[in-house]
Amino acid sequence: MAIDVLLGIVIGIILLVMVLGAIALDLNYRRKPGNHLEFRPGTWAITHQEGDRLHIQGDVELFNATEALEIMVPDVNADATLLSKASVADISCQIDVIAAHDDAPPRPDGYWFPYIIKARHRTHIKLNLHLSGPNLHRLQTLWLRLNYLTYGPGGRIPKTGHIVFPLQYPDADAAPNWLTKDNADVFPVKTHLLTHLDDPVEVIRRYVMPHAQSGDIITIGETPLAIIQGRLRDPITVNPGWLARRLCYWFLPTSSLATACGLQTLIDQVGAPRVFFAFLGGVGLRLLGQRGGFYRLAGEQARLIDDVTGTLPPYDQFIVLGPDNPQAVVDRIQRETGLSAAIVDVNDLQAVKVLAATADLPHRFLEIALRSNPAGNADEQTPVVLIRPRTS
Template sequence: MPLILSLLVFFLFLEINHNFRKKSNLKITPITYNVIHASNNIFISGTLLIENKYKRIELMIPEISLKLSLYGEKDLSALTKEIKIIPKHNDMNNRSDYNWKAYIVKSNSSTEVDFTLNITDPSFADLTSHVSLAWVDVFWIDYGPSGRNANRSGFSLAITKPTLTKNTEKSFIANRYSRILPVKTHILGVLDDPIEVIKTYTKNIVNPSDIIIIGETPLSITQGNYFHPATIEPSNLAKILCRFFHPTSSLATACGMQSLINEVGPSRVTFAWIIGALLKLFRIKGYFYNLAGKQARLIDDITGTTPPYDQTIVLGPNQPQRFCDEAYKKLGINIAVVDANDLGRVKVLASSNKKLNPLLEKALISNPAGNGDEKTPILILRPY
């Protein structure tokens, strides 16, 4: 009895300590963007939504700034980048010099901010052929009851998109169970609708009997389930537990472990670790992941994803089964969300037809989508 009581007090302490840790309910996300191309100029305009999700707490934003990074096939460091932020507050006038005025976001409300990104370089005859992606980091300070907190988020903007994959039988990769076509896309982001992406890039290729597969990480990215590790403050618990995992595990770093703790709570993670460690003494492995929940297996720490998301921690997708059901209704093709790697591990997270799961697990062992920079988040599987 004293042992059980001590454990209950310990877990209660973990939960209370976790709930009082610094965290902000102020979210900044992109909602629209547009790209205008010229020979030696790229002009991007867009809008950010700033939401205060607290029901009773007002938060101030004394500072906000953007940083632009460009991705392409050549050295782009010499390009000139001009960034402007234009607030759209209904209750405050803007400064003519574009400097940010500290603003109060009232509880359970939102405001919007426009931004423009102007990229130029006269030395490039065709700038758009060299720049494929823009990554925008958003830095801001929120000021309120929990203090002065530095935050950041980021999002990708496709500048150019690849040529649609051709519908030729020679492009399909054959194995014992099926033929598979990796479909190249642009780097997906939070502004992409994954169903529309599938529809666009598989148009004129897919047959009614095919199965369309999307990777769990790209799907999760379109849902906004990623964040920079700078926004995580690892607890002592995370720093201790992460040391017991294999160095290649996404839970082997303090930030990776803290990401899991933030998702499922410190008590569940600690309980799963204790039971998992005890069962390991009897050579029974894998129970930590079973007890800690699905996210324990799906979290990708930094370097685990295609750039520019290799700088972020990516969680598993939200409601993959619901996504498959909705995609099937709209597209009329069987859809699956799969987590596969180069080690031959295949996990079907969800599918529109469960009877197809055994086929998917066998056909995807070779991981035809790859884990590198292939930019093929979609596969078309054509059964024999």
């Protein structure tokens, strides 16, 4: 009898050790970054343009952000989409992908050999694009996808880095078209398609400062600013979890949270517990006759996320988050240009939300000046609005 009891205790201890060991392994796994290889779009420029030929060159970076893990890159290739107001059927696009490792020269035949990126190290990839054909001057935007395979502790994981490069720039010196509003004159400023290559202050210097005067106000849409900051997610990289797949059905079809990927993007930002309890709180407030409780409880990003189709091509293929630290952006604009500034979210329903504004700007003034949405919600490509308050 004593032997049976002792045997039972031993078996119990062994099972407990196995369970605790499995839990420890799982916790250790969850703490590991896996194939944490950061894609950095780098620098891009048109290097030659003549007649029916256009050459574009870029230099992108892959950075191993892990502390102690090596990540291999066995394969890299690229493809591109050209956006234009005319047909692109007669335009050919050749892309050369060239390894630019510090410690190994590229192969002359263009073959990409598997390369090991050590922890906290980086490597570069040069891309040469050769476009040829008629009507190249009508091209508006190049959307390039760099497809690279990562191989490491996380397994064999394909990834894609996106580069959006504008090919047309409007005339910054063109006469402004001022619109008269209740308390101000406003000028929706047309720009090139904004990308990660841009800086908000430089955009303002290029397109706004030629027309601005002392006392004017600059507003920038929250989505264009988020795009400049690179706050985009390819839905392919979003892995909807149990909560996102179930809660998304409870949102209106027009909401950016009505898809599993859109809601998972919010969960990735603020955490599953907050989203779950915001949902329960929102239901409770709805029963008490109060709408919008979920969005108040889930945080600002819940209102700002734009799901697929929410903005201009090619960004309509992405989930766009709200901008990061908009207050710092407007403070910098005022410091470097001398003009007051605000980051706003405006729609065609006369709803104006001021995300951030310099200290001298009353929100009510901005709401009145912008409630007709002078920037538009279609393809106007006017992400900046210059406001000139009336003195009388």
